Amino acid sequence: MVNRILSVIALTLLTTSAIADTVQIRFINDWKWEGQAAPLLLSLDKGYFNEEALDVSLDIGTGSVNSIPKVASGEYQLGSADINSLITWRAANPGVAMKAIYMIYNAPPFAVLGRPSLGVTGPLDLEGHVLGAPAFDGAYAQWPAFVLANGILEDRVDIQDVGFPVREKMLAEGEVDAITGFSFTSYITLRENGVPDDDISLMLMSDFGLDLYGNAIIVNPEFASNNPGAVRAFLRAAVRGYQETIANPTAAVEHVLSRVEDANAEVELQRLIMAIGHHIVTDEVRALGLGGVIDSRLEKSIAQLDGIHAFEQTPSATDIFDSAYLPASATRQIKGVASILPTESGAQDTK
Secondary structure (H helix, E strand, O other): OHHHHHHHHHHHHHHHHHHHHOEEEEEEOOOOOOHHHHHHHHHHHOOHHHHOOEEEEEEOOOOHHHHHHHHHOOOOOEEEEEHHHHHHHHHHOOOOOOEEEEEOOOOOOEEEEEOHHHOOOOHHHHOOOEEEOOOOOOOHHHHHHHHHHHOOOHHHOEEEOOOHHHHHHHHHOOOOOEEEEEHHHHHHHHHHOOOOHHHOEEEEHHHOOOOOOOEEEEEOHHHHHHOHHHHHHHHHHHHHHHHHHHHOHHHHOHHHHOOOOOOOHHHHHHHHHHHHHHHHOOHHHHHHOOEOOOHHHHHHHHHHHHHHHOOOOOOOHHHHEOHHHOOOHHHHOOOOOOOOOOOHHHHHHHO
16 A cells, blocks of 8 residues: 555656656747648647657747747747848847747748739839738848849839738739739639639749748747757757658648648648748758758848848847757758659749
C-alpha cells in the first residue's frame, strides 16, 4: 500500500514537473489558413511541438503590417511576417530589437497581377490604369521599390485601397485593372473567379528588379532572451514540418483542409505547390538549407529599401536576422522534393 502511494506521488510530481517545464507559445500567422500554411499546421498536428515540450497555438492573421506589432508587444511570442516590412518597421522603431529567425520564402511571392484584356501585361502598362492594393498588403508595401526599379511614373497610376476579400473579385469583374498580392494567393483566386490563365499577367517583383527575401518567422525579443531554448525547439519542430511538406505536399495540405470549411482541395494544393516550387525551394536553399539567409544579400535588400524610404537609422542585416536559433545546417537540408513541384526557374510557366 505504501509503495502504491509513493508511486502515485512520484507520478504526480513527474507530471507536474513536465507541465511546469512546458513553454506556451502563441504564434500569429501572416494570413488565413491557405495551402502555403501547411508546414506549421503539420508540425502542430503531428505533435512535433509537443515533443519539444512546447504548448503551441497557431492563429490566423490579417497581414504582415498587423502581425509585426502584435509580436513586438508580446501579445504573441512568435509570428510570420514579410521581412521587408520588418526592416521598415525596425527603422521606425530602433529601440525594439525584434528580429526574424527563420526565412520562409527565400524568393518573395510579392507580385503585381494584371489582365491583358484590360491593357495590363507588364509594369509600364500600369500607367493610366487602376491598381487595387490593400493598404496592409505585404506586396503593396514594396510598391515604391517596384516603381523605381521599373521606371513607372507613379502619378499616372490610380491606386485604390481595396479590401483583401474582394481584391481578386474586383480584378475579375474589371473594377480595377491590376492588383498587388502574393503570387500563390492572388493567381489561384483569380482562376477561381473565372479568369483564364491566358488573361492573367503575373509580374513577380523578384523578376522585375527587386532582389528581396520574403516572409520570415519573427520573435518577440524579450521572449527570445528569456526562453532561447524554446525558440530553438520551435524551429526544430518547424523544420520537420517544412521538410515533410516539401517531400509530400499532397499529404501536407490535408492539415489546412481540415481547418477550412468548404475548402477546395485542388486549389489549396496548387497554392502550396506554387509556394514551395517558386519561393521556398530555391537554388540558394538547396545549397544552404532551409531557413537561413546570406547577410550580403540581406544587406542589399536593406539598401534598396533605404533608397526608397530614406531611413533615419538604417538597420544592418544582423539587426534584422538572427541565425543563432536555427538548427544545425545539416538538419535543415531538404530531404526529398515531390515530383509534382515546379522548378525555381520555371516560375513564369504559371502564366
